[in-house]
Amino acid sequence: MNFGFTEEQELLRAEVRKFLNEKAPLEEVRKQCESEEGFDRGLWKQMAELGFAGLTVPEIHGGAGLDLVTLLVVLEETGRSLFPSPLVSNVIASQAIERFGNEEQQARWLPGFADGTRLGTLALLEEGDDLSPNGVQLQAKKDGEEIILTGRKLFVPDAGNADLFVVAYRMGPGPEEVGLALVEKGSVGVSASDFPAMDLTKRVGSLELTDTRIPSDHLLCEGGPAWSAIESLVELGAALVTAETVGAAEGALAITTSFAKEREQFGSKIGRYQGVKHPLAEIYVDIESYKSLIYYAFWALDEGHEGAALAISRAKAYASETFPLAGINGVQLHGGVGYTWEYDIQLYLKRGKWMRPIYGDADYHYDRIAQLGGL
């Protein structure tokens, strides 16, 4: 029984934190995320070299072959520093290939994820914002061994930068007549771009496919297994986002706490007032609590434990309901300066608004808990 990290994991945490503190303090994050691409490719390359990018990619494909609990440590740190990177999208795309691709597909695509040259993402949602099978409407036509895709995907994380999309499509009217294919950015009829959005550290956009021909070796799965695959990728996404949220929430709390220790009003540090202390204490209690839930979820994912999905939904529902409000509280406790562009707390507030709906909002996860046999 050990609900903690190994020494190696703690060392990794220290290493990642040091790297991010040096290379991406918040003033640097601001620059990176305001750039055209929204992140620093050079830095991403360095992270890949240090093994952070391909952490979970199997060793035979050039990755570190580590488990998700180890990745969790990295995600807490990228979350804490609001580091803009394609990490989360990349893990989902590479796990899609690792879990559902055949050996050839794995050998072809995974090394790029390990060395940081490939950027992938999951393109699932469409108009209607529906995470149920019904939400997949992008049309596929069979043409021999190939399929031809036409339609538009929305709310695609890192759409503008991705060069490989894991795309959910629909073959027929039956609820689970869906499939998952890999679509390369360079293919004919593919167009992707990012939307102007609130949290500049997290890009989100759309993918348009017009008669895009997908060769058979780009198909991952179809039918019932495809729907299960999609569900498991949404789950994974929710887990990764919640792990980053733990770090981000701790970052926001640390900023607000140190502000409250410094700032004086009516001749006294504002951190002395219970009106400031108590909300901060409540935020702390919430963070520690969804932290426990998501830690457990990552362990259960690694073990293939049946409780993983339930734990993820509990953690994501809890975090989606509380972290956005913690950001608002943080800004309020700062007073006027909190909502100026110049102060950092507003960056965390925006992160809260970004994380709330992605890979399922609280409503979605509460319903999912019931589906999974929880309350």
Added chain:
Amino acid sequence: MNFGFTEEQELLRAEVRKFLNEKAPLEEVRKQCESEEGFDRGLWKQMAELGFAGLTVPEIHGGAGLDLVTLLVVLEETGRSLFPSPLVSNVIASQAIERFGNEEQQARWLPGFADGTRLGTLALLEEGDDLSPNGVQLQAKKDGEEIILTGRKLFVPDAGNADLFVVAYRMGPGPEEVGLALVEKGSVGVSASDFPAMDLTKRVGSLELTDTRIPSDHLLCEGGPAWSAIESLVELGAALVTAETVGAAEGALAITTSFAKEREQFGSKIGRYQGVKHPLAEIYVDIESYKSLIYYAFWALDEGHEGAALAISRAKAYASETFPLAGINGVQLHGGVGYTWEYDIQLYLKRGKWMRPIYGDADYHYDRIAQLGGL
């Protein structure tokens, strides 16, 4: 434009408050409500003599013939002092007769409400706790001009003391095949008693009817008009209870505030801490707000204004959601002593639990707001 009380109404308030402070301070309230009947008949008689009991009964029937806004003033005061009396039940019963009874019925029953000799109540709910037409299942059989009633009414306010019940019954299977009849306690097959319940200042019980024969001059209305009548009585009940709640909530706030001004901890009055001040400020804001809503509702009731029902449901939903929590907060802010039998704040906490469901809980009134064309 005048959102306040007249000088006469303020004088009445002062008079009622003086009467209650003298005759029913909380130590006296405790004695009265722990007695067999749960209230002091002598005091009730005095109130009737002063005109408080029959305030809204028309002058030709011996009452003061005043409007509901004037009654509101009395209710705020009986609420503030948690005065145990059949006032609310009596107003509902007498209004039922005044609104839906014929002249003979009015002349026969109303004078007793005016002089304090008659105690009435509305017997509506049954097993299933349903305020919709479906909730009325107590069976009526026609027998010539008379009807014969059999069934059990639950959650009947002041059941044990009432001598006249306004009873809702069902004639047939159609949703609105319901009726309202007057049932006297002394009739054959009538048995009523109070349940052991949390708030001793508010009795609640059951009424059992076994082949009880109701003469035709005891029938008030049937069919669609009866259902409208029942709805309007529930509305009235919700309004009266919310008015009493305003006073009760102010009473609870006053007790807690003065405790916070006196009590010292860690060398300082606890009322100095924002952890105490801020919840009290929030409670104050809530009280003032449902106060405004219910004041307006009473005026609208008097004017027969269409907005009355909506305003009542808004006020009751707001009060039902906040007053019970204010009671809990009050007890918590008192610390350990707050929940001893000896301290008064717990009496208000219990009042909160009593008022929450009666004449519709928040859920019921939110749904009703939508039905009435509000949001």
Added chain:
Amino acid sequence: MDFQLSSQEEKFRDEVRAFLKDNLPPEGEKRPADFLAQWNTKVREKRWVGFSWPAEVGGGGGSLMEQVILKEEMARAKAPGLGTCFMGLAWVGPSIIQYGTEEQKQKYIPDILDGAYQWCTGYSEPDSGSDLASLKCKCVREGDEYVVNGQKIWTSIAMWSKMMILLVRTDTEVDSKHDGITCLLVEMDSEGLEVRPIKNMGGGAMFAEVFFNDVRVPVENRLGDEGQGWQVTVSALANERSSIAEVYGLRRKMDELEDLAERTVRAGQKAIEMPSIRRRLQRADIRIEAMRLNGQRFLTKQLRGEPLGSETSINKLHRAALEVEMGELAMEITGSASTLMRGSDVAPDNGRWADYALGWPEVVIGGGTPNIQKNIIAERLLGLPKD
């Protein structure tokens, strides 16, 4: 209790309604290009700008109740504002009317009524926060001039203003921090005065920092006596009445939010039918109605000639909570699209809700943080000790 208008008040209301019918295009109809200019001229002609100000300074000489009716009808009809010099009309004008010299009145009041230019308010300082009276902006008299050095912050629309009403400290040797403060009327193009807009988290700028480096202000531009600045300010802020228009603003936003929830379909369900959304919308709706009625109780007090005290904090606290909650609701209603901003074809209503959800601090913190409001209520209305 009586919510009916008197016959005279009804007459005035009908006059306002007739004016609106004649001069405001029906909702949804396109307004002519020169509509706003014409509107401003017409309401000025009717003396509805500065409606409550005395007729002798060019105001409307209207009664409090008429003023309420006017604002209510305007808000209900979603008409543009009455007058364009927002802060001039809200508190600079009333301060000048009360404390100004004859010359000051003649020089500034007509321009405020005409909306000739904007005024801004130099109150807050970097270290004063909610504790306004702790201001330090230094001011020394040299002959016929005051010389000002220091800094102001959170000065709304400073970059678009021609004039500022400024609080400075002319005396530092005082027993109470409320003494030694003086009020000046300052031209924004004075030498040594620099305005730096403050970029907010939405990327825009409504507020600015204002720096004073040996800024010289003629003594005749002093409003009230030397050392009387706090008094001038308190009277001015008291003029900021529990605003009926403010509640109507929230009401309008609420209607739009309801409409948004009605239009938005997510996962095959209308957002307004999602229980978690619906109940919160209803709660907000009830609180706005409560604010409206609270306002009428405050108004009754004023009509009876009693001074309004700290009870307006009740509505301020409601408003602070509601602006945050309604922004959050807009986000939850629009789901995955909630964070998309202007310029994306799938951003709900072209990103205005995203802007709204980032815009609450200007309202919430500007009017005193919720913590300050709660302290005011606890200390002044409930009599609890200061912390």
Added chain:
Amino acid sequence: MDFQLSSQEEKFRDEVRAFLKDNLPPEGEKRPADFLAQWNTKVREKRWVGFSWPAEVGGGGGSLMEQVILKEEMARAKAPGLGTCFMGLAWVGPSIIQYGTEEQKQKYIPDILDGAYQWCTGYSEPDSGSDLASLKCKCVREGDEYVVNGQKIWTSIAMWSKMMILLVRTDTEVDSKHDGITCLLVEMDSEGLEVRPIKNMGGGAMFAEVFFNDVRVPVENRLGDEGQGWQVTVSALANERSSIAEVYGLRRKMDELEDLAERTVRAGQKAIEMPSIRRRLQRADIRIEAMRLNGQRFLTKQLRGEPLGSETSINKLHRAALEVEMGELAMEITGSASTLMRGSDVAPDNGRWADYALGWPEVVIGGGTPNIQKNIIAERLLGLPKD
């Protein structure tokens, strides 16, 4: 990270499970009349009472992890407690083991393990509230005796106890209020000692006031040195570990609440299907699961030999909120019947939910009010200044 048990731990767990299978009637089955007496004898024989105490004083000498497994299995099986002398086992025993003389250990420890009688705790005083160390209960030494005068309050089960662990002030001339406090072991039938039960709002009495009027306590009944009382107490309270059993208690209550919502039909709808109820049940459920896992993180820290600090306040705060919320939920689920108490045929589950909804203060306030817990978190874990 690893939630699996070691093979040795698994073996112990299996032993516990086998014991439970053999000795606990299946749920729903009637327990024999003498079941409890037999149970107590059996668990005592297995040395599961005082399981973590050293074997030489009669404890089980169990490891921390085994203790957790034991508690978890007991809670999961809804078994009765291990031992009946609640406070003796929780903190009196550990204090005596750590600070007691050999005589004291021999005199008291066996009785605590056997549940021969109850102990109570004389800590709080009327004016000390959450500020325990400000206690004033006067104690003067006269020869071989201490003479105690003063009052204690909130003494749980004082009326059913034979012994009390009492804190008194033996020295008033001290720099710190934590000095000058001494710990005594007092016979409840001492002359001059009076117990007055405190009736709670539910009508029952769990706590009492205890009055001391020249109560004489032999010096050999002092636990630890004179003036060492605060230290003895702090160690004792630290022994009150973030209790696994506590979370299981909440979990059990939650299951019952879910069952209540499933059984209760109001206005034709199951309460569990009412969105406003369901979502709140779900929220509470998630928080209980979070508490369980928080507890495992604390446990990991302890297993690594690190001391547990203020982080247990996290679960205390959750618990305080949950006990209130679950009581309120029970009320809202049962609607018009919610306030009916024992003795009415329509009271849900014969009024136990009404009792529950009035019972939270014993838990919430007893363990330090939520405000105190928030202060602890803010000051000790976040490093914010004291108020």
